[in-house]
Amino acid sequence: MGDPLWERMRESGRLAGHPVRFLTETDSTNSVALRLAADGVEAGVLVVAETQSKGRGRLGRGWSSPMGTGLYCSLILRPILPLADYPKITLVAGLGVCRALEKVTGCRPGLKWPNDLYLDGRKCGGILTETGPLTGEARPAVVVGVGLNVNTEPHGFPESLREKAVSLRMIMGKLEQRGPLLAAIVEEVTATVRRLEQGDFSVMLIEWRQRDIHAGKEVAWVSTQGQVVRGLSLGPDQEGLLHIRDSSGMVHAVLSGDIDQVRK
Ligand code: BTN
Numbered sequence: 001m002g003d004p005l006w007e008r009m010r011e012s013g014r015l016a017g018h019p020v021r022f023l024t025e026t027d028s029t030n031s032v033a034l035r036l037a038a039d040g041v042e043a044g045v046l047v048v049a050e051t052q053s054k055g056r057g058r059l060g061r062g063w064s065s066p067m068g069t070g071l072y073c074s075l076i077l078r079p080i081l082p083l084a085d086y087p088k089i090t091l092v093a094g095l096g097v098c099r100a101l102e103k104v105t106g107c108r109p110g111l112k113w114p115n116d117l118y119l120d121g122r123k124c125g126g127i128l129t130e131t132g133p134l135t136g137e138a139r140p141a142v143v144v145g146v147g148l149n150v151n152t153e154p155h156g157f158p159e160s161l162r163e164k165a166v167s168l169r170m171i172m173g174k175l176e177q178r179g180p181l182l183a184a185i186v187e188e189v190t191a192t193v194r195r196l197e198q199g200d201f202s203v204m205l206i207e208w209r210q211r212d213i214h215a216g217k218e219v220a221w222v223s224t225q226g227q228v229v230r231g232l233s234l235g236p237d238q239e240g241l242l243h244i245r246d247s248s249g250m251v252h253a254v255l256s257g258d259i260d261q262v263r264k
Contacts, residue, residue, distance in 0.1 A: 005179025009048070016183040018046045018075075025067075027054040030130055030145040033074035037132045037141030043078040046186060055147060057126055058115060059224070059258065063147045066156045069167070071148040071182055075189060078139035080197050086142065087255070088201055088240040089193060090115045090129045093144045095208050096192035097125060100184035105172060110213035113235075113242045113259055117148070118213050122166035124149050144189060151175050202238065209235050218262040219244060221254050229254075230262060 009015040010022050026032055029047040031054070036045060049072045055063030065072050079089065097117060098109045109125075110118040117125035125148040132141040149157075149167035157165045168176050195204060209215060214233040221229045221244055231246035242254040 001175045001177065003177040003179045005183060006177065007179075009179060009182070015046060015048075015179075016186050018044050018186055021045065021047045023047070023049045025049065025051050025053065028052050028056050028145075029072050029074040030056060030128055030143050033076050033143040033145070034130060034132055034141070037076050037143060041076060043076060043139070043141075044190075045076045047074045047076075048072070048182070056128055056145075057147075058128055059256075063126065063128075064158055064161060064165070065147070066152055069152040069156055070150050071146060071178055071185070073182060073185075074143050074145040075186060077142045077144060077190075077193055079142055079193055080139065083134060084239075085196065085201075086129070086131065087114070088196055089142060089144065090127050091208055091236060091240050092192040092196050092201070092204050093127045093129065093146070093189050095204055095211070096189035097127065097146055097148070097185050098211055099192075100181065100188040101168070103188075104181050104184045105168060105176060107168065107171060109211065111208060111211045112213050113233075113254075114240070114256075119166050119168070119171045122164055124166050124168060124171070144193075146185060146189070148181070148185075150178055150181065201240075205236065205238065212236075214259065214261060218264075219259050220262050221252065221257055221259050223254075223257045233259070 013020050026049045029049050033047045051067040052065035052072050055065040057063045094111050101109050115127040128145040130143045134140045151169045152167040219233045229252050231244040234243035236242050244252045
């Protein structure tokens with residue numbers, strides 16, 4: 001399948017007005033972007049790879065990155081935001097990726113707090129936001145990494161992921177061009193982070209909640225210390241923390257960890 005925009009990006013080193021560092025193979029586009037940011041690279045630079053040998057997910061997990069079938073990219077930003085607002089970047093970036101997929105492919109992805117994209121009950125993408133040094137920099141760098149399963153076939157995922165992972169191709173029944181998708185993702189993520197800088201989080205939160213796959217569902221939260229809380233998901237609050245109401249009526253505000261739906 002031809003993908004003229006992808007080819008042009010490779011040749012010109014530009015996409016949607018952004019400078020692109022294109023790599024056929026790398027460890028992790030987030031690692032490359034963090035190194036570039038430490039060297040003082042400007043905001044807006046996009047790192048793209050055809051495959052990653054050490055793709056990273058949240059909570060120390062890996063990200064399966066089969067050659068040429070997915071999008072593995074990291075956008076370097078230097079947002080004008082207080083540090084307390086940084087957790088919101090992951091949420092609004094997820095919203096941006098959803099909007100891009102909706103616009104380009106017509107599918108309706110769901111969001112799972114804080115950073116997962118879902119199609120048909122299975123994970124098709126994720127966001128990993130990482131920061132460089134936060135002190136001594138006028139505009140600290142924030143790297144927004146996006147992984148998206150685009151044209152991966154079921155056997156292209158490692159065995160352990162086959163039940164849980166899905167690609168756009170598996171849902172849409174056809175190959176998708178990655179160039180237009182990536183251009184839309186970069187545009188939409190840049191736009192949502194700009195709206196965050198302008199104080200528009202409350203409105204984006206409404207849009208996020210419309211796509212929340214756990215809205216009104218019973219979920220279990222496993223904290224990083226292994227503590228489990230079960231209750232009703234009330235969705236993210238104005239700070240981006242997930243609220244869960246347990247059976248005693250107590251509301252837990254969750255900052256990190258894993259959320260799973262409780263199946264009865
Ligand atoms: C998650 O699901 O926990 C987040 C996955 C994020 C994966 C992307 S792929 C591009 C970028 N580089 C990485 O090493 N990780 C992110």
